[in-house]
Amino acid sequence: MARVSEDEVLGALKRVGDPARSGNVVDLGMITGLVVRDGNVMFSIEIEAARAPEMESLRLACEQVVADLPGALSVTAVLTAEAPPAPAAPAPADAASAPAAPPKQAPQFGRHGSPGAQKMELPGINAVVAVASGKGGVGKSTVTVNLAIALHRLGLKVGILDADIYGPSMPRMLGITGQPRSDGDKLETMQGHGIACMSIGFLVDPDQPTIWRGPMVMGALEQLFGDVKWGELDLLLVDMPPGTGDAQLTMAQKVPLKGAIIVSTPQDIALIDARKGLNMFRQTDVPVMGMIENMSYFHCPSCGERAEIFGHGGARATAKELNCDFLGEIPLHISLRETSDAGIPIVASSPDSVEAQAFMTIAEEVKQRL
Numbered sequence: 001m002a003r004v005s006e007d008e009v010l011g012a013l014k015r016v017g018d019p020a021r022s023g024n025v026v027d028l029g030m031i032t033g034l035v036v037r038d039g040n041v042m043f044s045i046e047i048e049a050a051r052a053p054e055m056e057s058l059r060l061a062c063e064q065v066v067a068d069l070p071g072a073l074s075v076t077a078v079l080t081a082e083a084p085p086a087p088a089a090p091a092p093a094d095a096a097s098a099p100a101a102p103p104k105q106a107p108q109f110g111r112h113g114s115p116g117a118q119k120m121e122l123p124g125i126n127a128v129v130a131v132a133s134g135k136g137g138v139g140k141s142t143v144t145v146n147l148a149i150a151l152h153r154l155g156l157k158v159g160i161l162d163a164d165i166y167g168p169s170m171p172r173m174l175g176i177t178g179q180p181r182s183d184g185d186k187l188e189t190m191q192g193h194g195i196a197c198m199s200i201g202f203l204v205d206p207d208q209p210t211i212w213r214g215p216m217v218m219g220a221l222e223q224l225f226g227d228v229k230w231g232e233l234d235l236l237l238v239d240m241p242p243g244t245g246d247a248q249l250t251m252a253q254k255v256p257l258k259g260a261i262i263v264s265t266p267q268d269i270a271l272i273d274a275r276k277g278l279n280m281f282r283q284t285d286v287p288v289m290g291m292i293e294n295m296s297y298f299h300c301p302s303c304g305e306r307a308e309i310f311g312h313g314g315a316r317a318t319a320k321e322l323n324c325d326f327l328g329e330i331p332l333h334i335s336l337r338e339t340s341d342a343g344i345p346i347v348a349s350s351p352d353s354v355e356a357q358a359f360m361t362i363a364e365e366v367k368q369r370l
């Protein structure tokens, strides 16, 4: 079945009106951060915080019209409010009539975080580092898995948390099948190539699309961190969901991140996205460890020449310009895809190859910074 498109999603949302104003949610500019990916749809609905309690039904209506589209596998709509409510009317002078129940804190992914956003505690884990990118498809998961194995080869105890709940790739890339065991209280991690891993992909049947609602997304992520027996780890790499929306921002605020690594390709457009990713972490005071350029150049296996098909070096220049470290570059090579698809990433399957060595070099840089 054809997957749903952005235009179809916006078309459907135009049928939903804001009850308090004339016009539909799209034309009123209330829909932001729309992401449509392989049939999974996510967007925010901008509201005034004061109207939050009445907006839950609008949120549900928006989710419903999109869920009804053929080709929509999952829909997540979240309410966001830019600023605290401006009092609509003067506060009642009569103390007896106040305070009524405070308005429910609806924006689960509030742009500036919920006031009490507390960082989770993850005892036993020495450092949590996010691997992020502004957009999908730049090779974030490929880099995460190979970097993890490279660091393991350097003697570190490494885990991967696959936080990409819409498109988990770690079970496939690490070649892990089956379901994690539970000790009644916590889930055991799954192991592949010496890496401890947890992914929503182990828990959700890939053929049974899950409908994620806003709060469920954060709930699922918190559980993947907190309800898992990670054991002692030198480093937990987090394969972040793509984008720089509220879910990512909330993650950056809630998880005690030691740092972030930004993956980018040399194309300009991806670099613009990389800048957004970088700024997001800076906003939340998470130090950016550095940038990695993926699909940087093509290493021709027959002649040994380097061909710089996308105009290589963009990430290095951007990193310099943005005052952030450049950790290294990974060539574009079919073997990277084939080995990841086969569940034996290149650093595990051909550790001596040029491609694997590129990851080893970056791993040394990362290790130093831990």
Ligand SMILES: Nc1ncnc2c1ncn2[C@@H]1O[C@H](COP(=O)(O)OP(=O)(O)O)[C@@H](O)[C@H]1O
Pocket (backbone or CB within 6 Å): 133, 135, 136, 137, 138, 139, 140, 141, 142, 143, 169, 294, 295, 296, 330, 331, 332, 333, 334, 335, 336, 337, 338, 340, 341
């Ligand atoms: N350096 C590379 N050379 C060749 N193929 C790559 C490389 N990096 C990633 N790929 C391929 O590109 C696709 C997207 O990579 P993936 O790691 O899933 O990206 P993301 O996690 O950012 O969405 C995958 O098919 C992957 O195998």
Ligand SMILES: [Mg+2]
Pocket (backbone or CB within 6 Å): 140, 141, 142, 164, 167, 169
């Ligand atoms: Mg990925």
